[in-house]
Amino acid sequence: MLSYLTRWMSRGAFQALKGASSRPQLVKTPHIGNQTLAAAPLPFTGGSPGVRQARALDQERLLQIDWDDGSCSLYPFTWLRDNCQCPHCTLQSAQARSLLFSNLDVHTGMDQVQLMENKVSITWPDQHSSEFDPDWLKKRCFSSEARQALQEELFLNGCIYFMKLEITEREYWDSSLQIPTADFEEVLHDDKAALAWLEALRRIGIVYLRGAPAEQGQVARLSQRIGYLRLTFYGHTWQVQDKPMANNVAYTSGELSLHTDYPALHHPPGVQFLHCVRQADQGGESEVVDGFHMAEQLRREDPEAFNILSSLRVDFTDSGADYCDFSVQSKNHIIDVDSEGRVTRINYNNATRDSVLDMPVHQVQPFYSSLKAFVEMLSRPENVFTYRMEPGDLVTFDNWRLLHGRKSYLSRGQNSRHLEGAYLDWDEVMSRLRILRKAVRGDS
Ligand SMILES: C[N+](C)(C)CCCC(=O)O
Ligand SMILES: O=C(O)CCC(=O)C(=O)O
Ligand SMILES: [Fe+2]
Ligand SMILES: [Zn+2]
Structure with a gap:
């Protein structure tokens, strides 16, 4: 699978980055033009069938x-x-x-x-x-092949273009991820670069952008490339800094264990942007893990734990004041699956998991044991990709799929580490992706 990933990456307008607990290093790959970057033409869209x-x-x-x-x-x-x-x-x-x-x-x-x-x-x-x-x-056409092809074109959901063998499904990864990387300004100004960005965001779940100005306002600029951002109680965009009387554990200098953002909402943000304005002198490294990959692995290795985490709803809570005052409660499965059993979303932030646990008493211990098995798997070194953001770096990722974390850091008050973040939803991102596909490739 990884060799495929490498092959695919080298065809994109990306530079493959491979990092291990350090700033990702540039691996030079040829920049291949539009023709080669474009996926195979979609079935039924070209020519005119008589x-x-x-x-x-x-x-x-x-x-x-x-x-x-x-x-x-x-x-x-x-x-x-x-x-x-x-x-x-x-x-x-x-x-x-x-x-x-x-x-x-x-x-x-x-x-x-x-x-x-x-x-x-x-x-x-x-x-x-x-x-x-x-x-x-x-x-x-209502044939199953034609429906599958059209659904793939609309949602990039993963199927194989029969005939063309162009695989477009999600690619799972581990610690050896070659993180897709693009230039920030190029993504803002070039449709081909923007399309490659969004396709990789969908398929790999994370794309690293470099070369943004190291000042506030860049996540908002990037969200305008798509449409609009998702407002939450933490504001249109939010400043990840060590703050007195922090209303969220993210706003301290402490370690953040692997989590998805905002499981306290029933519809957590689909996509997250994090832009590094200032990095800490010590600590503050980032971690990501492919939650879909891990959930599938849990299903195989510990089906009982998978069943419990995908069927029991867990309470999450978040209250305080920021954009305005808030008192949020949700009940989410830690692993969401659709009616066909496919994993669709991970909902897990240990900080906002509620002390209220709405389940019969005999299910409590099995729940904790299952969560322990999942979190232990997520945290295995072979599954976690580690990197360190530098000022001007901007990471974009699928918040329904990835879990992310950061190491604790040495805080220096005012001039300390500063990330700016923003959320978007997948509907808006997919909308831009479809429009860019049409513009770049002339798909119908
Ligand atoms: C970063 N922030 C504060 C906007 C959200 C943190 C995620 C969460 O509380 O689930
Ligand atoms: O500080 C970081 O690197 C990540 C922050 C984070 O995960 C959050 O704000 O939710
Ligand atoms: Fe987060
Ligand atoms: Zn009519």
């Missing part, structure tokens, strides 16, 4: 399209009527459906289907007519 024949299967209420390449697709009448692209049914300026559901006959028949100038033209029983573009239809 329609050989279109016919209505009235019994099944399905439209069958036979394509020139010999393949065939089926579309339910109801779905076609629901997605009529005419100006009565679609508000063109918003690309949104204006047809009301109350006006949709979910058992509609079809009067006629014709091929007109390579468009599929349908007349409905009420004499409303719809025209569909073959490209548009082919992309929305």
Whole structure:
């Protein structure tokens, strides 16, 4: 897997960095242009598949399209009527459906289907007519292969482009991570660099940016590259410094064990930026671990612990005042899995884990033992990647996937270590990623 990672990295507009408890060192790799950086063209998006024949299967209420390449697709009448692209049914300026559901006959028949100038033209029983573009239809084919390909294009969720063998799923890593690194100003000003940044953020979960000015305001600048940042009770952006009467353990000079930020919220921030304005003279090194990788390893090595951490909800709490006063409570699984059993999010900050523990008394000890097994695994040297930020460095990472920590540091009051941070959500990041893909590669 790691050799694959290396191969992939060397194709990107990144310099591969390999660090072990020191400032990551530059490994020179050739800067390869857009063509090679771009992933394989997505299936069904290029060219124009010809329609050989279109016919209505009235019994099944399905439209069958036979394509020139010999393949065939089926579309339910109801779905076609629901997605009529005419100006009565679609508000063109918003690309949104204006047809009301109350006006949709979910058992509609079809009067006629014709091929007109390579468009599929349908007349409905009420004499409303719809025209569909073959490209548009082919992309929305209901076969499992086509659906998988389209979902991959939209969410980069991980599947293999059949034919092209371009693997785009998440890449798990350990202490030997070659951390993807890009130039801060290039990401701000160059679409190709920005796309490479966001794709690596999605796939690897962490990207290091260098060359930012060593002054406050850079995480806000970077968030404008995407859209807007996520406001929380700690403010639009927040200053990680040793503060008197700290309202969070992060605002001391103490060690922060591996954690995700803000599990006290039911929807923790998806993405985190941390920019180093000033580093400590002693201590303050950073640590990260791939939480998804670790959760999968726990599932294999200690299925009982995995089951407990993914099924028991744990209380988190956070109260105080910052942007304004707050009293936050949540109940989260330490390991979130979706309905198919895939790990989707890690929620764990030992500092905000509540003393309130809403579970039957006999489940308490098994819970602690399971958490101990997970935290012990996270902290193994072979799993943790360590680095030291210098002024002007900015790290961007997936806060749903990675756990991060920092060593304690020697505090010098006013002129001490200073990081500025900000949060974003994945919806906004993925939105920018899709737009950049289209701009850079011309994907449809
Ligand atoms: C850094 N800060 C204070 C904004 C959040 C720390 C994370 C947490 O309390 O879960
Ligand atoms: O100080 C650091 O390096 C990390 C700070 C942190 O994890 C946080 O503010 O939540
Ligand atoms: Fe944190
Ligand atoms: Zn219509």
